[in-house]
Amino acid sequence: xxxxxxxxxxxxxxxxxxxxxxxxxxxxxxxxxxxxxxxxxxxxxxxxxxxxxxxxxxxxxxxxxxxxxxxxxxxxxxxxxxxxxxxxxxxxxxxxxxxxxxxxxxxxxxxxxxxxxxxxxxxxxxxxxxxxxxxxxxxxxxxxxxxxxxxxxxxxxxxxxxxxxxxxxxxxxxxxxxxxxxxxxxxxxxxxxxxxxxxxxxxxxxxxxxxxxxxxxxxxxxxxxxxxxxxxxxxxxxxxxxxxxxxxxxxxxxxxxxxxxxxxxxxxxxxxxxxxxxxxxxxxxxxxxxxxxxxxxxxxxxxxxxxxxxxxxxxxxxxxxxxxxxxxxxxxxxxxxxxxxxxxxxxxxxxxxxxxxxxxxxxxxxxxxxxxxxxxxxxxxxxxxxxxxxxxxxxxxxxxxxxxxxxxxxxxxxxxxxxxxxxxxxxxxxxxxxxxxxxxxxxxxxxxxxxxxxxxxxxxxxxxxxxxxxxxxxxxxxxxxxxxxxxxxxxxxxxxxxxx
Numbered sequence: 406x407x408x409x410x411x412x413x414x415x416x417x418x419x420x421x422x423x424x425x426x427x428x429x430x431x432x433x434x435x436x437x438x439x440x441x442x443x444x445x446x447x448x449x450x451x452x453x454x455x456x457x458x459x460x461x462x463x464x465x466x467x468x469x470x471x472x473x474x475x476x477x478x479x480x481x482x483x484x485x486x487x488x489x490x491x492x493x494x495x496x497x498x499x500x501x502x503x504x505x506x507x508x509x510x511x512x513x514x515x516x517x518x519x520x521x522x523x524x525x526x527x528x529x530x531x532x533x534x535x536x537x538x539x540x541x542x543x544x545x546x547x548x549x550x551x552x553x554x555x556x557x558x559x560x561x562x563x564x565x566x567x568x569x570x571x572x573x574x575x576x577x578x579x580x581x582x583x584x585x586x587x588x589x590x591x592x593x594x595x596x597x598x599x600x601x602x603x604x605x606x607x608x609x610x611x612x613x614x615x616x617x618x619x620x621x622x623x624x625x626x627x628x629x630x631x632x633x634x635x636x637x638x639x640x641x642x643x644x645x646x647x648x649x650x651x652x653x654x655x656x657x658x659x660x661x662x663x664x665x666x667x668x669x670x671x672x673x674x675x676x677x678x679x680x681x682x683x684x685x686x687x688x689x690x691x692x693x694x695x696x697x698x699x700x701x702x703x704x705x706x707x708x709x710x711x712x713x714x715x716x717x718x719x720x721x722x723x724x725x726x727x728x729x730x731x732x733x734x735x736x737x738x739x740x741x742x743x744x745x746x747x748x749x750x751x752x753x754x755x756x757x758x759x760x761x762x763x764x765x766x767x768x769x770x771x772x773x774x775x776x777x778x779x780x781x782x783x784x785x786x787x788x789x790x791x792x793x794x795x796x797x798x799x800x801x802x803x804x805x806x807x808x809x810x811x812x813x814x815x816x817x818x819x820x821x822x823x824x825x826x827x828x829x830x831x832x833x834x835x836x837x838x839x840x841x842x843x844x845x846x847x848x849x850x851x852x853x854x855x856x857x858x859x860x861x862x863x864x865x866x867x868x869x870x871x872x873x874x875x876x877x878x879x880x881x882x883x884x885x886x887x888x889x890x891x892x893x894x895x896x897x898x899x900x901x902x903x904x905x
Contacts, residue, residue, distance in 0.1 A: 410435045410449040411881060417455025417852060421462065421842040422819035432460060434848045437881035437896075442844055453876055455852050459814070462840045463849035463877065464798050464821040467828060468492050468610070468645055468675060468763035470540055471794060474780050475769045477511040477897065481877050481884045482870035483764070483860075484798045484821070486849035487513040487839060487900065489829075491610040492645045492765070493539050494519035494581030496526070498572040500535025502899055509780075510897030511884045513849070515833070517581035517610055518572025520565070520598055521552075524587055527564040528552040538776050540768050543586065544685040544731030553689050556591035566597050573605050576901030578833050579643075583612035585650065586688060588622075590614075592630075599640035607832040607902055608641040608673075613650045616690050617699035624654045625661070632665045632672055641671040643828050646765055648754035649682035652738060653701055655750040659757055666759060673828050675763035676754040678801045680739025680747060681864070683710070683767050683791045687730035691722050706737045710767075710789050711774045713865075732774045733767060735791060735864070755801065756811050761825040764797035766790070769868070782892050784868040792867050796860025799871040803859045814855070834903040848881035 410433040419442065420427050431445040463486025469476070472490050480488055494517035495501035501516050522542055525531035529552035531545060546552055557565060569580055580602050584590060602609045613627035620626060628644070628651075635642040644650075644662070651658040665672045686709065690696065696719065697703055704716040709725065710733040716722045725732065739747040754760070767790040769777040777788050792800075798821050805811045826840035838847045851874060858873030877885040882896035 409447055410440055410445070412451045412453060413445050413449040414453045414455050414460055414850070414852065417458045417460035419460045419842055420815055420818055422815055423823045423841050424843065425815065426842070427815060432842065432850070434878070434881050437848055439842065439844050439846050439848055442842065453852065457854070458852050458875060459855050460842070460850060460852050461818050462822040462842050463487065463851045463879065465825045465836070465840050466764050466766070467761065467825045469766040471766045471768050471790070472505070472514060472539070473768065473778055474509060474511070475777055475784055475788070476766060476794065478782060478890055479784070479795045479868070479870060480764070480766060481511055481890065482874055483796055484851040484853060484874050484877065485512060486851065486877065486879045489515045489578065489900065490539060491517040491579060492581050492612055493521065493543060493583055494572070494577065495535065495539050496522040496533045496568060496572055497535050498575040498577045502576065502901070504535050505899065509895030511894055512879060512897045513839070513900050514897055515578050515900035517579045518569045518577035520569055520580055520582045521587055523565045523568035524557070524590070525552045526568060527561050528555065528557060538768060540685070540733070541731045541776060544687050547687040547726055547730035550689060553587045554589040556589055557594045562594045562597055565594065566601055569598065570601060573601070573607065573902065576904060578829055578900065578902050579608040579610055581610050584614040585612045585616060585690060588614045588689070595634060596638055599634050599638035602640040603638050605832070605902070608643045608828060610643050610645055612645050616650060616652060618653045618701050619699055624651050625657055628658050628661050632661065632670060635665065635670045635672050639671065641673070644672065644674040645763070646676060646682070647674045647757065647760060648676040648680070648751055649738060651754065653750065655753050659753050662757070673759070673761070674757065675761040675825070676757065677763060677765055677793050677797050678751070678755050678804060679793050680737065680741040680751050681791070682736045682738060683733060683765070684736065685730065686722065686732045686734045687726040691726070692719070694719070700738070702736070702738050708735045708737065710735055710791070711770055711772055729774055733770060752811065756805065759824070760820065761828065762798060762801050762820045763825060764793045766794040766797065769794070782890060786868070789867050792860065792862035792864060795862035795867060795869060796871045799858050799873060800860040802855070807855060807858070832902045833900055835900050848878050850878045852876040
């Protein structure tokens with residue numbers, strides 16, 4: 406054993422959700438890994454006093470669209486050490502990883518293979534370009550929506566599957582399936598994609614096909630379809646943002662997911678603690694003539710992020726999508742601050758025992774609607790995203806552990822660490838050394854003051870960092886030190902599907 410360590414974290418309350426370990430003790434770090442947990446008598450080049458603080462595994466966010474220096478920094482204050490783009494994904498995957506390797510990433514990063522970009526390439530003629538941000542690619546193709554509304558024929562399906570297979574061969578962590586943006590995709594195509602996921606022993610990350618409170622093509626219909634795909638193909642179906650895609654059917658959907666899991670079906674889910682979603686203005690479901698009837702939401706609940714314009718109707722939103730289809734919007738589908746029933750529904754998704762917390766963090770965008778990829782700190786005042794890009798995990802812990810006490814701290818931490826890790830660790834072997842405070846694991850660690858932990862971002866000032874994370878270490882390197890960002894820190898590493 407070494408005579409000294411790189412860092413010793415002294416006297417914190419150390420919690421490991423996987424093992425249930427909960428003890429005031431020391432942690433010694435060496436070479437980016439946890440060398441010892443317990444009473445540490447040796448010396449270190451640096452000591453961190455964690456007295457009266459919580460020492461936990463860094464949070465694993467399996468649904469984060471930011472994927473930039475700015476996004477990493479804001480998520481670091483939210484306790485995140487690994488930030489993954491899995492719902493949408495990227496194509497080409499090798500190009501995406503190569504581009505990220507040239508960016509000073511503070512957090513660990515990774516991507517799924519983007520089924521919807523394969524669809525756009527095959528059915529819409531889109532050029533796959535790793536230099537275009539995936540969210541900008543999501544907004545493209547609004548002038549020809551065949552990729553969204555048409556079923557693929559046999560040859561098109563084969564080509565789509567081939568693109569996705571290549572992405573998996575290049576290290577993608579599963580398959581991103583934002584089906585709600587291409588609801589025309591047929592069951593035959595979906596079974597072929599799910600067969601591919603099963604073949605590679607990797608999850609799918611799914612945005613349900615339909616957003617509606619009423620049949621036909623309701624949210625319940627979509628969940629039954631995904632559960633059926635899990636049973637028919639054996640593919641692990643991870644259902645994204647249980648809160649937002651279920652709309653007013655959250656209670657019924659939670660029952661269906663619980664029954665599927667009780668039968669041993671490979672179905673998992675996640676949620677974020679907001680009643681407001683975000684997407685691109687060109688999302689096809691806004692153009693449904695029965696949008697208000699089917700969703701129970703008026704168009705004035707939909708708001709352009711960069712200028713806070715509230716839409717007056719279908720014609721208004723159609724004009725905006727024609728002018729700039731990649732612009733981001735927020736959709737205030739639940740009013741949790743004034744409506745007790747809406748709060749109850751959101752709670753059902755966020756507190757679901759087997760569900761992970763995931764941010765669905767959006768990219769930071771400039772006042773003109775373009776994606777910000779700069780490195781200024783603090784972030785420029787005119788940037789916007791969504792409050793969840795700044796304060797998802799801190800908001801969840803503040804509300805549900807400290808203030809409302811809906812669950813104990815260990816259970817809440819599990820939803821931020823080991824539960825999301827288990828979704829992907831079967832195919833991404835690196836994750837087996839993360840989301841845990843155990844000897845031999847990676848030193849991805851968050852140290853926070855539970856009494857002061859809080860989110861500060863709101864819908865008018867989205868770029869206010871959360872408070873209470875005193876230290877954040879990624880692979881043994883301090884990204885946040887004594888509550889302050891270390892701008893030069895860039896210890897993030899690529900997380901990939903392990904290749905055999």
